[in-house]
Amino acid sequence: MLKWSELKRTSDIVLAVWPHYRPLHERWFMQELVDKDELPPVWRERMVPGENDTVRADHYPERETAIAAAQALNPVLSAAVSARTMDPVAKRSLELKIDKALQAKQRLLEEEVLMLREAQRRHADDARPDPSSLKLAPESERYRQDLAEQLAEMPYLKVAKVGRSNSRWTYALVFLGLDGAWSKPYHAGEKAALTAERAKIANGFDLSATAHWGKTKARIRQILLPRANQLLQMASVQRLLAEALARGDHVLVSNGIVFWYEPEGGIGWQVKSTSSTKDSEGATIWKEGTILSTNHGRLVVLPYIKENGEPIRGHTKNGPNDGRALPRHPDHYVEIPFSLYDGDLMIGLFGELPYE
Template sequence: PTLRQALSARPMDPVVKRSLELKIDKALQAKQRLQDEEALMLVEALRRHTDDEPPDAAALKLAPDSERYRQDLAEQLAEMPYLRVAKVGRSNNRWTHALLYLGPDGVWSKPYQAGEKAALTAERAKIANGYGLSASTHWGKAKAKIRQILLPRANQLLQLASVQRMLAEALARGERVLVSNGIVFWYEPDGGVGWQVKETSSTRESEGATIWKEGT
């Protein structure tokens, strides 16, 4: 059963139960907003490099042990020519997981075994490297920097169909503020202004004893 289902089955004060249910809903919404934000960051990273010339597979410089991953790497660089970390896989019809790192000399490293943390670094590289940032940078700080980079274009987010749909759903729920860490979507009803994009500082508040109310 889900956490919400488990909570519903427990006997407790109805007010407290409803408050906890709202907390769960808000936590899930926050997680979805983060996922949406990272998806938008990836789309923008790809857009920024659409005119980059992808390297020719034969021209790639690889460590001898990485030679078997040449085609795999080339296919990824064809889509994301800015990558400096790549998770490579299939070799001799066997699925493996390894990371290759682009060195300052332009040579891709020998393969390193990709554990869960390393694999996550490779996924984050798809976003971070697109903005000239290291995938090993603290992820929260990296995303804060990306938000600063994107702020001049932030209002263009409002033109994206996916963002418009997200904001319409929020407004239908009675929400007039949506926060994705450093970026705030703010609904201004006066004068037909509608949704705006603003910037705010990320804060972390203790909510353990908070009683959430409907519509907040």
């Protein structure tokens, strides 16, 4: 058995931590960002010492507990980086890489939480099947109650992870066929369990859980945009935007949605989406930066900082299939700061938004 005192990784420098969910284990496992000297830092599974010099994975049963643990440890790790004796330029570059890596993890988590809640909300009024009415392959009969409980929460599922045997969790996947019957069980490993987890989001938008996940989420963002536009009609959002305008804020960003104040032509507040360029993809957001809008594009590339420390101003643009964005007259170019709101803002607002 591997001992903690014999583990070579204990001498590695950990720069940050953040949890990720592993559906097969139904737990949140902490990952750590490790310094690789001249190479970019890398994420790996975090191990911690157990009893009697043993080694165990750092994991948590709940998302909130895992995030709280990460948020408690990250300031300590950040202070250690700040205290390191190294070239100032190299140190700043390392700090930017850490910020970039953490922001990417946090944005991913917030976005998928929003998408899951919205998927469930879209089907809140769907009929829930009676357990006895489910059509199952004979081999899946023992999973009837398990499947029924999941469909009671998410009636739109077309793939589900089920299973328990001899008081030990052993999982299988079952699939809903075109004939309305659920398939025989297929053994679930890490990849299959991840497919079932993604189905909780994708199936809620009538999308496949096995398609390219990045493309699937891009499609969901397109689906959500009209919903975001409806937010402008809510009294609570109008109050939020009025208060922002009184502070001089013309751009509010939360979870990929942008509330944009357009003074030209008396348009007022409108909704746009965040986007990226090849250089800005996954980069550290420059929170103090500004957005220079020379056109009326529907997408906003937020200000960002390159890994060499160079700050890049944000801009507006259209998508690849939108055609050229309507240009502004040079006299009407606007350069404005933006406010970045926690992803929970958009989750909460969508929760208040009723369907017609």
